[in-house]
Amino acid sequence: MRSRSGYAELVTCGLVWGSIGVLVKKSPVSAPVIVFFRLALGALVVILWHGARGRLRELRLRGRRPLLLSSGFTLALHWVFFFLAFKRLSIATVILIVYVGPVFMALLAPHILGERLERRTVTSLILSLAGIALIAVPAAGGRSAIGLAAALIAMISFVALVFIGKRVVEEYQPAAIVAWQLGSAAVFVSPALIAARAHAIESSLPSLVALGVIHTGVCGLLYFRAMQVVKAQHMGILAYLEPVTAVLWAWVFIQEKPALLTLAGGVLIISAGLNIVITSRRAIASVEVPESQVEIQS
Numbered sequence: 116m117r118s119r120s121g122y123a124e125l126v127t128c129g130l131v132w133g134s135i136g137v138l139v140k141k142s143p144v145s146a147p148v149i150v151f152f153r154l155a156l157g158a159l160v161v162i163l164w165h166g167a168r169g170r171l172r173e174l175r176l177r178g179r180r181p182l183l184l185s186s187g188f189t190l191a192l193h194w195v196f197f198f199l200a201f202k203r204l205s206i207a208t209v210i211l212i213v214y215v216g217p218v219f220m221a222l223l224a225p226h227i228l229g230e231r232l233e234r235r236t237v238t239s240l241i242l243s244l245a246g247i248a249l250i251a252v253p254a255a256g257g258r259s260a261i262g263l264a265a266a267l268i269a270m271i272s273f274v275a276l277v278f279i280g281k282r283v284v285e286e287y288q289p290a291a292i293v294a295w296q297l298g299s300a301a302v303f304v305s306p307a308l309i310a311a312r313a314h315a316i317e318s319s320l321p322s323l324v325a326l327g328v329i330h331t332g333v334c335g336l337l338y339f340r341a342m343q344v345v346k347a348q349h350m351g352i353l354a355y356l357e358p359v360t361a362v363l364w365a366w367v368f369i370q371e372k373p374a375l376l377t378l379a380g381g382v383l384i385i386s387a388g389l390n391i392v393i394t395s396r397r398a399i400a401s402v403e404v405p406e407s408q409v410e411i412q413s
């Protein structure tokens with residue numbers, strides 16, 4: 116049951132995170148400032164939630180402290196360059212570059228984490244890459260050297276963040292990881308506030324609060340809960356649900372109507388995710404059924 120809920124949590128995160136591009140595009144605040152508020156508010160949500168439940172002790176530091184803090188730096192790096200790429204390029208172009216990351220994640224997982232590369236993962240990777248390519252083609256005309264470099268750095272740091280996270284969850288509960296990761300990352304980007312304009316921050320406050328509370332605090336907890344039970348290569352495939360929903364969010368809220376190629380790409384990506392989820396549920400069921408039969412027989 117916990118494995119099944121892990122996949123549901125990842126799907127939820129993908130649906131919510133798809134709206135990030137729209138919020139960033141509409142905000143007049145610079146990328147580092149957006150990242151700071153997202154980090155700081157997200158950390159505050161986690162701390163206040165556990166404080167209200169009398170469970171602050173769960174957030175204390177234990178082993179692998181350098182690794183935990185380095186994950187905060189990596190997260191700050193990823194979000195700053197990810198948001199900078201959104202500011203410079205179209206959403207679809209950023210997606211094409213950043214979401215090549217899960218391909219490397221799935222291919223490197225057997226060597227770094229000792230996971231066996233599964234045939235269904237390879238099939239889903241092919242479907243996902245084809246889908247991402249179709250999504251990006253209609254809007255890949257614009258070019259920006261800074262934007263392209265930012266998207267590339269965001270992609271590399273995204274891969275590194277997942278591998279670091281898989282090691283950290285062996286030592287910490289999800290809430291502790293989120294609190295320390297977000298808090299340390301906020302410190303890293305806090306100098307950006309020096310050049311921030313108060314009027315721009317005030318006009319963007321609803322978006323900043325949503326990014327911090329919902330996209331970061333709540334979804335951060337769900338993501339790390341899922342990381343405890345979902346394989347890295349499966350996480351990489353399910354991450355492709357975010358760009359699909361990003362296209363839908365942009366269509367509804369900023370009238371960026373997707374082309375037929377974009378819709379076709381979304382179908383391929385959803386198929387890849389379903390391939391992972393459905394086969395995983397069958398594998399779980401095949402393990403659970405014999406156990407129940409043993410209990411009945413005893």
